[in-house]
Amino acid sequence: MQKSKKIVILGHFGVGKTSLIRRFVEDSFSDKYKVTIGVHITKKVVEVNADESVSLIIWDLEGTDEVQMIRQAYLLGTHGVVFVFDVSRPSTFQNLNRDLEIVAQKTPDTPLIVVGNKKDLVINDELQILLKDNGIKADYLTSAKTGDSVNEMFTHLATLLNDLS
Amino acid sequence: MTSLKQYKEQYINQNIQFVLIDQEGTILESDQTFIELNLGDYIYELHPFFATYSAFLDISDETMTYNCVHLEFNEKEFITDVKMMKKGKLVLLVIYNLTGHYNSYQQIAQARNESIINSELVVLKNLELEERERFKNAFIRNFSHELRNPLTSIISITKLLEGSKLNNEQSQMVDFLKESNTNLKLLLDDIMSISMIASGKLQLRNKIFSLISLLELIDFTYRSKTNGGAIRFKMDYDKKIPEFIEGDRLRVFQVLTNLLDNALKFTEEGTITLNVSLNQKRANKVSLRFEVSDTGVGIPSEKTNAIFESFIQLESEGKKEGAGLGLSIVKGLVGLMGSEVHVKSELGKGTTFYFDITLTYALDLASKPIDRAKKKNPDISKLKADKKYKVLLVEDDERTQMVLFKTLMDTNFFYIDLVNDGALVFETVINNSYDIILMDVDLPNVSGDQITKLIREFPFKNIKKIPIIGVTANVFEESIEDYLSLGMNAVVTKPFDFDELLNTMVKFLK
Numbered sequence: 121m122q123k124s125k126k127i128v129i130l131g132h133f134g135v136g137k138t139s140l141i142r143r144f145v146e147d148s149f150s151d152k153y154k155v156t157i158g159v160h161i162t163k164k165v166v167e168v169n170a171d172e173s174v175s176l177i178i179w180d181l182e183g184t185d186e187v188q189m190i191r192q193a194y195l196l197g198t199h200g201v202v203f204v205f206d207v208s209r210p211s212t213f214q215n216l217n218r219d220l221e222i223v224a225q226k227t228p229d230t231p232l233i234v235v236g237n238k239k240d241l242v243i244n245d246e247l248q249i250l251l252k253d254n255g256i257k258a259d260y261l262t263s264a265k266t267g268d269s270v271n272e273m274f275t276h277l278a279t280l281l282n283d284l285s
Numbered sequence: 286m287t288s289l290k291q292y293k294e295q296y297i298n299q300n301i302q303f304v305l306i307d308q309e310g311t312i313l314e315s316d317q318t319f320i321e322l323n324l325g326d327y328i329y330e331l332h333p334f335f336a337t338y339s340a341f342l343d344i345s346d347e348t349m350t351y352n353c354v355h356l357e358f359n360e361k362e363f364i365t366d367v368k369m370m371k372k373g374k375l376v377l378l379v380i381y382n383l384t385g386h387y388n389s390y391q392q393i394a395q396a397r398n399e400s401i402i403n404s405e406l407v408v409l410k411n412l413e414l415e416e417r418e419r420f421k422n423a424f425i426r427n428f429s430h431e432l433r434n435p436l437t438s439i440i441s442i443t444k445l446l447e448g449s450k451l452n453n454e455q456s457q458m459v460d461f462l463k464e465s466n467t468n469l470k471l472l473l474d475d476i477m478s479i480s481m482i483a484s485g486k487l488q489l490r491n492k493i494f495s496l497i498s499l500l501e502l503i504d505f506t507y508r509s510k511t512n513g514g515a516i517r518f519k520m521d522y523d524k525k526i527p528e529f530i531e532g533d534r535l536r537v538f539q540v541l542t543n544l545l546d547n548a549l550k551f552t553e554e555g556t557i558t559l560n561v562s563l564n565q566k567r568a569n570k571v572s573l574r575f576e577v578s579d580t581g582v583g584i585p586s587e588k589t590n591a592i593f594e595s596f597i598q599l600e601s602e603g604k605k606e607g608a609g610l611g612l613s614i615v616k617g618l619v620g621l622m623g624s625e626v627h628v629k630s631e632l633g634k635g636t637t638f639y640f641d642i643t644l645t646y647a648l649d650l651a652s653k654p655i656d657r658a659k660k661k662n663p664d665i666s667k668l669k670a671d672k673k674y675k676v677l678l679v680e681d682d683e684r685t686q687m688v689l690f691k692t693l694m695d696t697n698f699f700y701i702d703l704v705n706d707g708a709l710v711f712e713t714v715i716n717n718s719y720d721i722i723l724m725d726v727d728l729p730n731v732s733g734d735q736i737t738k739l740i741r742e743f744p745f746k747n748i749k750k751i752p753i754i755g756v757t758a759n760v761f762e763e764s765i766e767d768y769l770s771l772g773m774n775a776v777v778t779k780p781f782d783f784d785e786l787l788n789t790m791v792k793f794l795k
C-alpha cells in the first residue's frame with residue numbers, strides 16, 4: 121500500500137513556501153506574491169525507489185514572524201517539517217535557531233529540514249559567510265525561481281519519512 | 286415568525302455543511318449545502334485535507350477546529366473553518382463556508398506583508414549604499430595616500446632639475462613639468478578633501494583672521510589669472526563687513542577659489558564677479574552672503590543638483606579637463622560651516638552660486654592676528670654660517686631619501702646620516718649627536734611615532750631633547766595631533782614643499 125505522509129511548510133511570510141511547493145508540484149513559478157492565509161493543502165506522489173512511492177500531503181501554512189503563534193491544529197499528525205527562510209532577507213533568519221527550537225517543541229520527534237530559499241538573489245560566497253556569521257546550518261539552499269535543489273529537498277524528505285516507517 | 290426562520294435558513298444554513306463519516310473515512314451522510322458529496326466515497330479522496338481525520342481519531346480531544354482551510358471542489362475554491370467532532374464510532378464534520386470573510390482578510394494581510402517586506406528592502410538597500418560609499422571613500426583615501434610618496438619625489442626632483450644648468454628648451458620643459466605637478470598636487474588634495482568630508486574626518490579649524498586681506502589676496506590672484514584675456518574679474522565687498530572674523534580661513538579660501546575656478550572653467554568671455562555682502566550684524570555675530578557669478582554657458586535646470594556630486598562633469602559644450610570635484614568640495618565645506626550653497630543659472634547667460642554664513646567677528650581689534658598669509662622664503666640667515674648641522678634622516682622610501690639628501694646637502698648647512706629601518710634608529714641616535722631628526726612615520730619594523738616616544742622617554746637631556754620633525758603622507762588631523770602629542774616638534778605632510786620643510790627645520794635648529 122502507498123504510504124501517505126503529512127508534511128508542513130513553515131517560515132516567515134514571503135520566504136517562498138508557496139513557490140517551493142508550486143515548483144515541486146507543478147514545476148512552475150510566478151514572480152507575483154500572493155499572501156497565503158490559513159492553509160493550502162496539496163498532494164504529490166513521490167517515487168522513493170524502484171518499487172516504493174510515498175504520497176506527500178503538503179500543508180502550505182501562512183507565514184508568520186511569531187512561530188509560537190502557529191495554530192496547533194495544523195500541526196496535528198505531522199510526519200515531517202520543512203522550515204524555510206529567505207536568504208535575501210535577514211529578518212527571516214535572524215532568530216532562526218530560536219524559531220527552530222520552538223518548532224521542535226511543537227512537533228516533537230518529527231524530522232525537520234531547514235531550507236534557505238531564493239539563493240538566486242545572492243552571491244554564494246557572501247551567503248556562506250552570512251550563514252556562518254549567524255550560526256545557521258541550512259540543509260538545503262534552494263531557488264523556487266530556478267528550481268535549484270527543490271526536487272532534491274522534497275525527495276530527500278519523502279525518502280526519509282519512508283525509511284522511518 | 287416563520288419569515289425570520291426562513292431568512293435564517295437562507296443566510297446561515299446555506300453556508301454550513303454537515304457531513305458524517307465512519308472510521309475508515311467513508312461518507313455516510315451529507316446535507317449537501319454547498320458541496321455535492323457522493324455517499325460511500327472516501328472523504329480523503331475528495332480533498333487531501335480530510336486525510337487528517339485519522340490523526341484526529343488518534344488523539345483524545347473530542348473536537349478539533351481547523352481555521353481558514355482552503356478547499357477546492359469541482360474547480361471551485363472555498364475558504365472554510367472545519368470542525369471535527371467525535372460521535373461514538375463516527376465523526377461529524379461541520380464545514381463553515383467563510384470565503385467572503387477570509388477574502389477580505391487576505392487583502393489586509395497582503396497589504397501588510399507587502400509593506401513590511403518593502404520597507405525591509407529599503408533598509409537593506411540603504412545599508413548596501415552606505416557600505417559602498419564607505420568602501421569608496423576608504424579606497425580613494427588609500428589610493429591618494431599611495432600617490433603622495435611618488436608625487437613628493439617628482440616635485441622635489443623637478444625642483445632639483447630647475448636648479449641645474451638647462452638650455453632654453455629644457456627649462457621650458459621643466460616649466461611644463463612644474464605646472465603639471467602643481468595640478469596633480471591640487472587634484473590629489475581635492476580628492477583627499479572630498480573623502481575626508483564624506484567620511485566626516487574633516488574638521489574646521491576656526492581662528493580669527495582678516496577677511497578683508499583674504500579677499501584682497503583672492504582679488505590679486507584672479508586679476509593676475511584673467512589678465513589680458515577675454516574674461517574680466519571683479520571683486521566687491523560691502524564696506525560694512527567686519528575686517529576680522531573667526532572662521533577657518535583656509536576652508537573659506539578653498540570654497541571661494543573653487544567657485545571662481547569653476548566659473549573660469551565654464552566662461553569663455555565676459556565677467557566673473559565675487560561679491561560679499563552683509564545680511565545682518567547682531568551682537569558679535571555677522572551673517573554674510575558670498576556670491577560668485579559668471580557670464581558663462583550656464584547649467585540646465587535639471588542638472589543643478591547633479592553638479593554637486595563627486596566626479597560629475599557637465600557634458601555640454603565647453604567641456605574642460607578636471608574631475609569635477611571642486612563643487613562637491615564646496616558643498617561639503619559650506620555644509621560643515623552650517624550652510625548650503627544655492628545656484629541660479631540661465632543657459633547661455635551665466636550662473637551665480639551663493640551661500641550665507643554666520644560667523645563670529647572680533648570686536649576687539651587688539652586680537653588682530655599676525656598675518657601669516659605672505660609666505661616667506663626660508664630664512665636660513667638664522668642658521669650659523671660657520672656650522673654644519675647634523676641631520677638624521679629616517680626614511681625608507683628610496684626616492685624620498687635621495688631627494689631630501691640632495692636638497693639638504695645643496696644648502697651647505699647640513700651633514701646627513703641616513704637610516705631606513707625603524708629598528709636601527711635608536712642605536713644610531715644614541716651613538717651620535719644630532720641637531721635634528723627628520724622622521725618618516727610609516728617605517729618598517731618600528732614606526733616613527735613609536736621611536737619618537739622612546740627618544741622622548743630617554744633619561745639624558747641631549748638625546749631626549751633632539752628636535753624631531755615628522756614626515757608623513759598621512760594628512761588626517763587626528764593622526765597629526767597624535768604624532769605631536771607623542772613628542773614630535775612638528776609634522777610636515779607629503780607631498781611637501783621643500784621651503785616649508787626648511788622653514789620648519791630652521792625654527793627648531795639652534
Ligand SMILES: Nc1nc2c(ncn2[C@@H]2O[C@H](COP(=O)(O)OP(=O)(O)OP(=O)(O)O)[C@@H](O)[C@H]2O)c(=O)[nH]1
Nearest residue numbers: 133134135136137138139151156183238263264265
Ligand atoms: N528570486 C526569487 N524569488 C522567489 C523565490 N521564491 C519565491 N520568490 C518570490 O517571493 C515572493 C513570495 O513567495 P511566496 O512563495 O508567496 O512566499 P510564502 O512564503 O508562501 O509567503 P506567505 O504565504 O505570505 O507566507 C513571491 O514574489 C515569489 O515570486 C526564489 O527562489 N527566488
Ligand SMILES: [Mg+2]
Nearest residue numbers: 137138155156
Ligand atoms: Mg504562501
